Amino acid sequence: MKIDMKAYDVRIxxxxxxYIILGTAAAMVLPMATSLFYREWNILLDxxxxxxxxxxxxxxxxxxxxxxxxxxxxxWKHGLxxxxxxxVILMFLCAIPYVLAGDYFSFLDACFDVISGFTTSGLILIxxxxxxxxxxxxxxxxxxxIGGQGMVVVALSFLVKDSAGGYKMYVGEGKDIELVPxxxxxxxxxxxxxxxxxxxxxxALWIDGIIIGLNPVxxxxxxxxxxxxxxxTGGFAPMSQNIMYYHSLSYEIxxxxxxxxxxFNFGLHYxxxxxxxxxxxxxxxxxxxxxxxxxxxxxxxxxxxxxxIYNNAISIFRRVIYNVLSAHTTTGFENVYAxxxxxxxxSFGIFVMVIVMLIGGSACSTAGGFKGLRIGVLFKGLVCDVxxxxxxxxxxxxxxxxxxxxxxxxxxxxxxxxxxxxxxxLIFVIGTGIGTFYGYPLxxxxxxxxxxxxxxxxxxxxxxxxxxxxxxxxxxxxxxLGRLExxxxxxxxxxxxxxxKRKWLEFAR
Numbered sequence: 278m279k280i281d282m283k284a285y286d287v288r289i290x291x292x293x294x295x296y297i298i299l300g301t302a303a304a305m306v307l308p309m310a311t312s313l314f315y316r317e318w319n320i321l322l323d324x325x326x327x328x329x330x331x332x333x334x335x336x337x338x339x340x341x342x343x344x345x346x347x348x349x350x351x352x353w354k355h356g357l358x359x360x361x362x363x364x365v366i367l368m369f370l371c372a373i374p375y376v377l378a379g380d381y382f383s384f385l386d387a388c389f390d391v392i393s394g395f396t397t398s399g400l401i402l403i404x405x406x407x408x409x410x411x412x413x414x415x416x417x418x419x420x421x422x423i424g425g426q427g428m429v430v431v432a433l434s435f436l437v438k439d440s441a442g443g444y445k446m447y448v449g450e451g452k453d454i455e456l457v458p459x460x461x462x463x464x465x466x467x468x469x470x471x472x473x474x475x476x477x478x479x480x481a482l483w484i485d486g487i488i489i490g491l492n493p494v495x496x497x498x499x500x501x502x503x504x505x506x507x508x509x510t511g512g513f514a515p516m517s518q519n520i521m522y523y524h525s526l527s528y529e530i531x532x533x534x535x536x537x538x539x540x541f542n543f544g545l546h547y548x549x550x551x552x553x554x555x556x557x558x559x560x561x562x563x564x565x566x567x568x569x570x571x572x573x574x575x576x577x578x579x580x581x582x583x584x585x586i587y588n589n590a591i592s593i594f595r596r597v598i599y600n601v602l603s604a605h606t607t608t609g610f611e612n613v614y615a616x617x618x619x620x621x622x623x624s625f626g627i628f629v630m631v632i633v634m635l636i637g638g639s640a641c642s643t644a645g646g647f648k649g650l651r652i653g654v655l656f657k658g659l660v661c662d663v664x665x666x667x668x669x670x671x672x673x674x675x676x677x678x679x680x681x682x683x684x685x686x687x688x689x690x691x692x693x694x695x696x697x698x699x700x701x702x703l704i705f706v707i708g709t710g711i712g713t714f715y716g717y718p719l720x721x722x723x724x725x726x727x728x729x730x731x732x733x734x735x736x737x738x739x740x741x742x743x744x745x746x747x748x749x750x751x752x753x754x755x756x757x758l759g760r761l762e763x764x765x766x767x768x769x770x771x772x773x774x775x776x777x778k779r780k781w782l783e784f785a786r
């Protein structure tokens with residue numbers, strides 16, 4: 278019997294997406310428990326309904342694709358399509374409790390906040406955040422936390438029989454480092470690292486919250502929510518004033534430490550845990566990050582101290598350096614009002630923020646942006662080209678860079694890094710253009726476009742429920758593209774267009 282490979286391609290994709298949906302439905306148990314604890318009966322019912330819908334759809338997907346998983350091995354096209362398509366489907370399913378709770382003007386706004394959470398961006402369109410239920414707040418931050426570690430990896434690391442297939446889905450989510458020889462082990466290590474930090478970070482913020490005046494229960498949940506956003510470089514907060522709500526230098530320092538650590542490559546964390554502490558100094562990515570972070574912070578601090586808006590060292594650290602590092606790590610925590618970026622920071626301050634938002638954090642981390650690795654590779658490539666020109670033509674030179682281990686710096690690596698950076702610049706330019714088309718000032722449009730392209734979450738005031746629907750849709754697409762780093766999304770588009778073309782040819786015959 279001849280197997281129709283095209284049909285089996287679709288079925289194997291549907292099969293694994295079904296399990297991802299079931300995994301996400303299981304995650305709804307935590308906001309259910311939170312709603313039960315706070316006696317939010319309507320919200321509890323909303324999550325029960327949403328969970329049942331997700332379970333039903335997940336089971337249907339698994340049953341539809343069941344036979345394919347045993348007959349066809351996961352190929353690159355499957356892995357990339359599974360990763361990218363599952364994000365789209367989950368965006369709609371995870372928006373259901375938001376809509377049922379009545380916290381959004383439209384389903385589009387709810388989808389915007391879901392993709393903002395999954396991509397660890399942190400931009401929001403939710404209404405009256407200060408009075409949102411604890412169950413919904415738990416869901417908001419849980420989405421961010423799961424999205425930062427990689428929801429597809431979590432679901433599939435325990436389901437895929439062959440490690441090669443799992444690795445293809447792992448890469449589809451924008452991660453490409455193997456901490457151990459198989460993807461299941463790598464995914465487990467990522468989650469062990471994240472959960473250990475979760476306990477430490479929540480405990481630190483819980484204690485500090487009590488010290489600054491929050492009651493113990495409220496302090497625990499605030500600490501948990503803020504830590505989830507810090508580690509995932511997500512930027513969500515339970516209150517509309519974001520980090521300003523706490524009015525605490527100690528709270529800001531703790532979050533600063535964790536979102537910087539969270540922006541580092543999981544491979545770097547693993548190397549340090551293994552006793553290789555020198556890696557933090559040798560790694561091209563951390564070298565790149567510290568250079569750009571210091572330069573960006575210095576320039577912004579010098580400029581804003583000159584304007585006398587922030588006239589002492591403490592205020593410069595809290596209002597300038599904190600926000601620059603929040604932007605650079607793509608966290609999106611802010612302790613100034615959104616419009617202060619436009620009114621107080623000036624064109625040069627906005628310019629610095631746009632640059633650091635686009636550069637972003639580390640590859641294979643929870644951060645977005647170009648990534649320090651690619652910036653380091655391009656700079657190293659430029660230096661190497663200059664050295665080649667200055668050396669004898671007959672001399673063969675091999676250049677290397679260090680990222681967890683030594684790598685040969687060849688044209689393929691430089692080309693790959695350049696293409697991804699060009700793609701980021703392209704979606705930034707398009708976003709800026711759409712913003713100015715709808716009447717926003719160029720600086721505002723560029724700031725917001727850099728924030729969505731780099732999955733940052735800082736806002737200058739453009740992102741709001743009243744902004745045009747076209748801009749909301751583009752921002753969703755830009756956050757999605759930026760988080761998955763283009764390749765898996767392009768693969769999904771190519772897969773879909775190939776199917777449409779095939780059906781058209783069959784019809785034409």
